[in-house]
Amino acid sequence: MVIKVYIASSSGSTLIKKQQQDVMGFLAVNKIEFEECDIAANEENRKWMRENVPENSRPTTGNPLPPQIFNEERYCGNYEAFFDAREDNAVYAFLGLTAPPGSKEAEALAKAEQQ
Numbered sequence: 001m002v003i004k005v006y007i008a009s010s011s012g013s014t015l016i017k018k019q020q021q022d023v024m025g026f027l028a029v030n031k032i033e034f035e036e037c038d039i040a041a042n043e044e045n046r047k048w049m050r051e052n053v054p055e056n057s058r059p060t061t062g063n064p065l066p067p068q069i070f071n072e073e074r075y076c077g078n079y080e081a082f083f084d085a086r087e088d089n090a091v092y093a094f095l096g097l098t099a100p101p102g103s104k105e106a107e108a109l110a111k112a113e114q115q
Helices: 014-029 043-052 079-087 091-095 104-114
Strands: 003-007 034-038 068-071 074-078
Touching (some): 014 079, 074 079, 074 091, 079 091, 091 104
Antiparallel strands (some): 068 074
């Protein structure tokens, strides 16, 4: 399974740039393999991302903005959903991955199972 992060390399928005760096930095630090899919340099990436963000996750007006995160073809969420999962120590579940032993998320799951 490959995590795909749809980004815009030439975004004029500093907020979008910061969010993209935040997601990719977290994945890199935690050694989670991912593929960067640039929607600014590749029209196919832009088209695919826009077509595959579910209706209930789209903005009320306009197109979904990067970063958008997928596990292969399965939509995981946008930056806000990623941020919430990170705050809840649930990023691996958010990404559809198994938390590695010793991670905060694995420890939290083990504790929950014991209760």
